[in-house]
Amino acid sequence: MSIRIGIWGYGNLGRGVECALKQNPDMELAGVFTRRDPKTVQILTEGASVYSTEDVEKMKDAVDVMILCGGSATDLPVQTPKCAQMFHVVDSFDTHAKIPEHFAKVDEAAKSNGKIGIISVGWDPGMFSLNRMYANALLPNGKDYTFWGKGVSQGHSDAVRRIDGVKDAKQYTIPVDSALDAVRNGDTPELTTRQKHTRECYVVAEEGADQARIENEIKTMPNYFSDYDTTVHFISEEELKKNHSGIPHGGFVIRSGKTGWNEENTHVIEYSLKLDSNPEFTSSVLVAYARAAYRLSQEGQSGCKTVFDIAPAYLSAQSSEELRKQLL
Amino acid sequence: MSIRIGIWGYGNLGRGVECALKQNPDMELAGVFTRRDPKTVQILTEGASVYSTEDVEKMKDAVDVMILCGGSATDLPVQTPKCAQMFHVVDSFDTHAKIPEHFAKVDEAAKSNGKIGIISVGWDPGMFSLNRMYANALLPNGKDYTFWGKGVSQGHSDAVRRIDGVKDAKQYTIPVDSALDAVRNGDTPELTTRQKHTRECYVVAEEGADQARIENEIKTMPNYFSDYDTTVHFISEEELKKNHSGIPHGGFVIRSGKTGWNEENTHVIEYSLKLDSNPEFTSSVLVAYARAAYRLSQEGQSGCKTVFDIAPAYLSAQSSEELRKQLL
Numbered sequence: 001m002s003i004r005i006g007i008w009g010y011g012n013l014g015r016g017v018e019c020a021l022k023q024n025p026d027m028e029l030a031g032v033f034t035r036r037d038p039k040t041v042q043i044l045t046e047g048a049s050v051y052s053t054e055d056v057e058k059m060k061d062a063v064d065v066m067i068l069c070g071g072s073a074t075d076l077p078v079q080t081p082k083c084a085q086m087f088h089v090v091d092s093f094d095t096h097a098k099i100p101e102h103f104a105k106v107d108e109a110a111k112s113n114g115k116i117g118i119i120s121v122g123w124d125p126g127m128f129s130l131n132r133m134y135a136n137a138l139l140p141n142g143k144d145y146t147f148w149g150k151g152v153s154q155g156h157s158d159a160v161r162r163i164d165g166v167k168d169a170k171q172y173t174i175p176v177d178s179a180l181d182a183v184r185n186g187d188t189p190e191l192t193t194r195q196k197h198t199r200e201c202y203v204v205a206e207e208g209a210d211q212a213r214i215e216n217e218i219k220t221m222p223n224y225f226s227d228y229d230t231t232v233h234f235i236s237e238e239e240l241k242k243n244h245s246g247i248p249h250g251g252f253v254i255r256s257g258k259t260g261w262n263e264e265n266t267h268v269i270e271y272s273l274k275l276d277s278n279p280e281f282t283s284s285v286l287v288a289y290a291r292a293a294y295r296l297s298q299e300g301q302s303g304c305k306t307v308f309d310i311a312p313a314y315l316s317a318q319s320s321e322e323l324r325k326q327l328l
Numbered sequence: 329m330s331i332r333i334g335i336w337g338y339g340n341l342g343r344g345v346e347c348a349l350k351q352n353p354d355m356e357l358a359g360v361f362t363r364r365d366p367k368t369v370q371i372l373t374e375g376a377s378v379y380s381t382e383d384v385e386k387m388k389d390a391v392d393v394m395i396l397c398g399g400s401a402t403d404l405p406v407q408t409p410k411c412a413q414m415f416h417v418v419d420s421f422d423t424h425a426k427i428p429e430h431f432a433k434v435d436e437a438a439k440s441n442g443k444i445g446i447i448s449v450g451w452d453p454g455m456f457s458l459n460r461m462y463a464n465a466l467l468p469n470g471k472d473y474t475f476w477g478k479g480v481s482q483g484h485s486d487a488v489r490r491i492d493g494v495k496d497a498k499q500y501t502i503p504v505d506s507a508l509d510a511v512r513n514g515d516t517p518e519l520t521t522r523q524k525h526t527r528e529c530y531v532v533a534e535e536g537a538d539q540a541r542i543e544n545e546i547k548t549m550p551n552y553f554s555d556y557d558t559t560v561h562f563i564s565e566e567e568l569k570k571n572h573s574g575i576p577h578g579g580f581v582i583r584s585g586k587t588g589w590n591e592e593n594t595h596v597i598e599y600s601l602k603l604d605s606n607p608e609f610t611s612s613v614l615v616a617y618a619r620a621a622y623r624l625s626q627e628g629q630s631g632c633k634t635v636f637d638i639a640p641a642y643l644s645a646q647s648s649e650e651l652r653k654q655l656l
Contacts, residue, residue: 019589023468044589099652120656127462129656130640131599134455136655137616137643138609140351186602259612261347261372265604267612271459274512276593281466284587284595288465308641308651312458315465316636323636324427327464328448328457 003294004030004062005287006087008053008079009069010041012247013092016283017067018044024287026317030063060086064297065290067091069283077102084109084117084304088293090286092122099125107304116293117304122282123273124148128253130307131271135255139267142257143188147175147196151249151278159224160201163217165209168237170244172200175252186256186266192227199230202244204237249278288315331622332358332390333615334415336381336407337397338369340575341420344611345395346372352615354645358391388414392625393618395419397611405430412437412445412632416621418614420450427453435632444621445632450610451601452476456581458635459599463583467595470585471516475503475524479577479606487552488529491545493537496565498572500528503580514584514594520555527558530572532565577606616643 005021007014010032021029022045029048034041038050051059066083068091070076077098080091084106093102099120110117120126124146132144149172156171179196182189189195201218205211215232218225235243250273259265275281289307292314296305313320318327333349335342338360349357350373357376362369366378379387394411396419398404405426408419412434421430427448438445448454452474460472481501488497507524510517517523529546533539543560546553578601587593603609617635620642624633641648646655 016587019587022589023587096656099656100649103652125656127466127597130462132655133640133644133651134458137619137640137645138455138612140645184602186604259344259347259351259605259608261350265608267604267609268600268602269455270598270600270602272596272598274514274596274598276514276595277587280587280593281595284466291465306652306656308644308648308656309639311637311639312461312465313636316461317465317468320636321428323461324431324634327460328424328427328453328634328636 003027003291004064005290006030006059006063006066007032007069008056008066008083009075010034010043010050011069012279013283013286014069015044016277016280017069017286019280020284020287021045024291024317027287027291031059033059033066056083057086063087065090065293067286067290069286077105080117080119081105081109084115085113086115088116088290088297090118090121090290090293092126092282092286093119094122094125096125103304103306111303114297114302116297116302118289118293118306118310119304120306121289122285123275124251126282126285126307127273128251128271131253131269132255133308135253135257135269135271139255139257139259139269141259141263142255142267145183145191145254145256146251147180147254148251149173149175149197149249151251151275152247154247156199156201156224159221160203160218163214165206165214166203167206168204168240170202170240172202174198174200180252180254183254183256184268184270186268188256194228197228199225199228201230201232202240203232203234204240205234246276247278248274248276249281250274291315291317331355331619332392333618334358334361334387334391334394335397336361336384336394336411337403338362338371338378339397340607341611341614342397343372344605344608345397345614347608348612348615349373352619352645355615355619359387361387361394384411385414391415393418393621395614395618397614405433408445408447409433409437412443413441414443416444416618416625418446418449418618418621420454420610420614421447422450422453424453431632431634439631442625442630444625444630446617446621446634446638447632448634449617450613451603452579454610454613454635455601456579456599459581459597460583461636463581463585463597463599467583467585467587467597469587469591470583470595473511473519473524473582473584474579475508475582476579477501477503477525477577479579479603480575482575484527484529484552487549488531488546491542493534493542494531495534496532496568498530498568500530502526502528508580508582511582511584512596512598514596516584522556525556527553527556529558529560530568531560531562532568533562574604575606576604577609578602619643619645
């Protein structure tokens with residue numbers, strides 16, 4: 001019997017989960033849950049239905065794992081604990097400072113209902129965290145570096161769009177090659193914000209808008225741009241649509257550390273991602289951890305977990321014997 | 329109380345474990361076990377003792393986890409199951425085809441004595457296997473590539489040394505940059521052995537030896553060299569000592585895969601290692617998994633495990649709360 005997956009929220013992430021399920025034959029889409037009128041939501045999977053989130057309790061026995069596809073600011077803090085009363089849940093909660101609080105709420109809801117909750121799943125937090133953790137455990141005497149990009153930052157793109165005279169915009173975060181190379185060489189430089197990443201903005205200005213003023217407002221914007229070397233390109237709306245409509249992202253997690261009786265040897269561990277679609281990759285990670293949630297529950301476990309708490313084999317559709325034979 | 333570690337076998341790997349323990353204050357060296365006369369073995373750790381492997385049973389209650397530092401051909405198949413009757417054990421068994429058999433033997437010994445055994449720990453098998461497995465679970469629709477090097481291959485160096493007229497030799501395995509780049513770009517090329525790696529030999533010839541014959545014997549040696557583009561450099565003994573006495577290694581595990589309803593998006597996951605000392609890095613991995621073995625046993629678990637079966641958090645000296653706060 002396949003694992004029955006519910007999708008809560010049908011934006012880029014929800015659609016990504018739907019696509020990922022297609023590639024995992026041990027799972028099936030049990031339903032998409034939306035706050036909109038279900039009749040207005042078109043999904044891709046033949047035979048699957050869209051339900052109102054208000055009717056979710058009726059689906060209590062039809063869904064094994066609910067994948068929460070809302071935002072971390074206001075959706076997940078409410079939805080994940082609520083759903084954990086009825087289903088095993090997986091979310092991509094990424095407000096770093098609030099993880100302990102979110103963990104506690106999901107843990108309580110999940111434990112008192114015999115459910116598994118896995119939070120902060122994706123690539124950062126998620127696979128990047130996992131690689132930071134493994135590398136720290138292997139090389140306790142070392143230094144971590146995380147670089148993001150090249151990729152689209154939604155928050156920074158939004159910030160540019162809010163500037164007066166800007167019709168549309170896309171912002172790319174780009175790691176600085178020379179900093180990456182220094183870290184890869186096993187040097188352990190102290191890098192400022194400006195030395196690690198540059199920012200590149202593609203801006204469609206409104207007709208007659210003062211481009212010099214827009215460029216200056218971007219480059220001097222505190223928190224978002226003022227600490228970085230930023231390049232601004234003014235382009236046409238057509239160009240933006242044609243060349244900048246994707247949502248690529250990625251990055252690098254590097255740890256370099258010393259071993260040897262006198263710390264004479266240097267080692268560099270690097271993990272990197274190059275993603276055509278940030279939400280589709282995040283969805284793929286969510287789906288693998290949904291499998292893990294289901295399996296852990298089959299063993300009688302309950303409560304909240306993170307990527308740190310889950311043995312890798314639970315993510316794979318293959319058996320332990322197959323994994324040992326084929327991938328070890 | 330710290331975790332008491334035994335080292336079985338004191339070659340490069342055993343010494344690496346000793347060095348790694350120095351960096352992990354929650355563990356201590358309980359003793360080194362050797363087949364040699366213990367009086368002839370000098371170790372680095374003040375206050376620690378060397379014992380004969382014949383006296384190991386007397387140390388049953390003084391060691392928590394025994395780290396086996398012998399070879400996979402004849403040592404580990406016997407020693408790991410034997411030690412698993414008395415201690416939790418960790419080894420770096422790397423004879424791929426015999427892993428299921430080794431697993432079964434260690435599992436039986438460990439289970440019937442309430443011990444934990446973790447086998448095939450290191451970087452390949454080990455961290456590379458782990459990364460292949462994670463990447464396969466996240467991107468089921470994709471293709472794996474493993475490249476090794478630049479690094480010293482002990483087996484290939486030995487093969488060159490066995491040639492008549494060769495006094496000493498070192499062989500490096502080198503990944504082909506253009507193949508690496510193609511894979512990183514998300515292409516999924518079919519690569520032959522020759523297209524993935526080249527081999528470079530540094531040879532000290534005996535006086536008067538026929539260098540042309542030696543070079544030809546190397547380049548045409550079946551299994552070891554005939555399928556590769558091989559370069560042979562004749563150098564002096566001094567030069568070999570000065571420039572080629574290290575044991576660096578490393579490599580790349582890359583998976584590229586497709587997502588999207590029509591497989592329209594490509595993602596590339598890459599994990600790489602650049603190691604000054606192959607045995608010291610392997611040792612560092614062994615020590616982290618020794619911590620995991622101890623912790624699993626504290627939970628009452630027993631039997632044989634691999635890196636696939638062990639939740640990442642068990643490797644770290646930090647608590648789950650700290651990990652969530654600092655590394656997630």
